Amino acid sequence: MTDAALELESLSFEMNGRSVLRDVSVTINAGDRWSIIGPNGAGKSTLLKCLMRIYTAWSGKVRLFGRPLENFTQRELARRIAYVPQPGNVVRFPYTVREFVSMARYPYATPFSAHRAGDTAAVESALARTGVEDLANRSLTTLSGGELQKAYIAGALAQGGDILLLDEPTAFLDYRHQAEVIELLQQINQESGAAILTVTHDVNTAIITGGSALALREGAVVFSGVVSELACEKKLGDVFGASFRFLEDTATGLRLVAPQGMPA
Amino acid sequence: MRHRIILLLLLIGSITTLLVAPLLGSERIPWAAVWQPAPDDPSSVIFWSIRLPRACLAWISGAGLAMGGMIFQAIFRNPLAEPFTLGISSGAALGATLAMRLGLGLSFLGFSGAALGGMGGALAAIGIVYALTRLRPGLTTSTMLLAGVAVNFFFSSLILMVQHTANFYDSFRILRWMMGGLQMVGFDASLHILPVTLAVAGIAWWLTSELNLLTLGDEWAVSRGVAATRVKTILFFSVSLMVGAIVSLCGPIGFIGLMCPHICRLLVGPNHRRLLPASLLFGGAFLVACDTVARTAMAPAELPVGIFTSFLGGPFFIWLLLRPSREGEMIG
Numbered sequence: 001m002t003d004a005a006l007e008l009e010s011l012s013f014e015m016n017g018r019s020v021l022r023d024v025s026v027t028i029n030a031g032d033r034w035s036i037i038g039p040n041g042a043g044k045s046t047l048l049k050c051l052m053r054i055y056t057a058w059s060g061k062v063r064l065f066g067r068p069l070e071n072f073t074q075r076e077l078a079r080r081i082a083y084v085p086q087p088g089n090v091v092r093f094p095y096t097v098r099e100f101v102s103m104a105r106y107p108y109a110t111p112f113s114a115h116r117a118g119d120t121a122a123v124e125s126a127l128a129r130t131g132v133e134d135l136a137n138r139s140l141t142t143l144s145g146g147e148l149q150k151a152y153i154a155g156a157l158a159q160g161g162d163i164l165l166l167d168e169p170t171a172f173l174d175y176r177h178q179a180e181v182i183e184l185l186q187q188i189n190q191e192s193g194a195a196i197l198t199v200t201h202d203v204n205t206a207i208i209t210g211g212s213a214l215a216l217r218e219g220a221v222v223f224s225g226v227v228s229e230l231a232c233e234k235k236l237g238d239v240f241g242a243s244f245r246f247l248e249d250t251a252t253g254l255r256l257v258a259p260q261g262m263p264a
Numbered sequence: 265m266r267h268r269i270i271l272l273l274l275l276i277g278s279i280t281t282l283l284v285a286p287l288l289g290s291e292r293i294p295w296a297a298v299w300q301p302a303p304d305d306p307s308s309v310i311f312w313s314i315r316l317p318r319a320c321l322a323w324i325s326g327a328g329l330a331m332g333g334m335i336f337q338a339i340f341r342n343p344l345a346e347p348f349t350l351g352i353s354s355g356a357a358l359g360a361t362l363a364m365r366l367g368l369g370l371s372f373l374g375f376s377g378a379a380l381g382g383m384g385g386a387l388a389a390i391g392i393v394y395a396l397t398r399l400r401p402g403l404t405t406s407t408m409l410l411a412g413v414a415v416n417f418f419f420s421s422l423i424l425m426v427q428h429t430a431n432f433y434d435s436f437r438i439l440r441w442m443m444g445g446l447q448m449v450g451f452d453a454s455l456h457i458l459p460v461t462l463a464v465a466g467i468a469w470w471l472t473s474e475l476n477l478l479t480l481g482d483e484w485a486v487s488r489g490v491a492a493t494r495v496k497t498i499l500f501f502s503v504s505l506m507v508g509a510i511v512s513l514c515g516p517i518g519f520i521g522l523m524c525p526h527i528c529r530l531l532v533g534p535n536h537r538r539l540l541p542a543s544l545l546f547g548g549a550f551l552v553a554c555d556t557v558a559r560t561a562m563a564p565a566e567l568p569v570g571i572f573t574s575f576l577g578g579p580f581f582i583w584l585l586l587r588p589s590r591e592g593e594m595i596g
Contacts, residue, residue: 049483052483052486052487053486054482054483054486054487073491074486074489074490074491075489076489077489078487078488078489079489081487082487083483083487085481085483085484085487092341092479093341093479093480093529093534094533094534095476095480095533095534095535096533099476099535100480103473103476103477103480103488104488106473106474106477106488106489106490107488107489109473159488
């Protein structure tokens, strides 16, 4: 499949008089795997929130499967795109994991049947695919960071949709959980054919993930293309304003990076 | 299953409280007076025209205030939110006080001047609190509570000003009403607030999925497809009207909306499909019980019920604030 799932044409957004996104243009195809990278405050999270219409006051054109984003009702949009906010966005009310995942079926509810036949199946399959069945009856407030992130992804899966947006899904996780989450997303991408866009500030996460990368700096696109091409001194310097050393991983042949302090 | 049993027990307990409370009091009511009402039997009149209507009024008010607290807690994602702490009750009180002071005799759609004033004041208060919290995005407990405190102070000073300029009779009437009381004769008062309370309960029932998602936060709610702004506007508006109507009748009875939803969350969990009926049943019974205590503790003298609920609510509020983090923690 190579049809455009999401087309952005000079998307710009201002918040409190400050320009957060400037003329962002990119085309995401169905089933693509994208990393959105950039330094803190580059507008990465904001970009996802604009696409999810959490922020609505942006300008420019965004088309979802050829149809302008503003023509979707929020429910229709939620059936096509699912979103997982930053892990700092904690859930404070003690819902169980199953209750939380079930809530993701909201966009499919009709006024006269809040719960449809397919809902239970979708919820159980999402719990199984993310490996959180054992946690289904635990309260969200008792989960560890890694467990919580998987529960969130289970929610996004239960919501269905053709595009998954995840904001820093591996930040704050230990190595094992980082690897598990990256692996899980890879699997979802291959099995369901959903396009996945993850925001990360970690270049290595993007390189290991593979696929394409969109690099932002101060709200503007500085790189857009295959992620391995981003791993060069000049381009990374442009994005992060720092210099890097490059390390060849003999096992995978991937070129990983390590920061080298500020440029002279 | 466990939750269904708790809900059933709440239903039985709530109805029992409503029916037993009128039997208690300084005047003993013989069974005959209940079964065979007679207009010339004083016991019968006390039961049927004074105590039962009062218990009904208490039940509806308590249910409404508890539900109002529950809804605000969902919208603000904060267990300390309720009509009283957000300043909505004092806004309603100011509106009603002004109406009393100015002797507004007008009525509209069956609502008295005081009720209309109360609703207007409640809407003004929630408008101010909401605007203040919107000025600082990333709503925190402290921003919200401080906004509520500020609104409370502001309206309280205006109420004192209105009271100060009133004559002795009006001034006493306002003071007495400010303490919160349910001393009404007959079922008129209950019928007055029943429709609006029922309407809000219907809206809340219709919006339980949205309420659940809103407690996760706006970002989650919107990404799941909730038209958050519209849903919140509907809820703010309808709850404020209901609180305004209740406060203008019974005075600003505090902390019902704080204590009841919280206790119910411990009983049936955070899911609003269960929490809503639980809050209604528990809130209703709770205010009936409080009023019965206020009525009988110092019999034959009566304590205004608002004093009693605040007496319980103050320490509860501090407990919620200081409680250490543990499972089920909601304060951020």
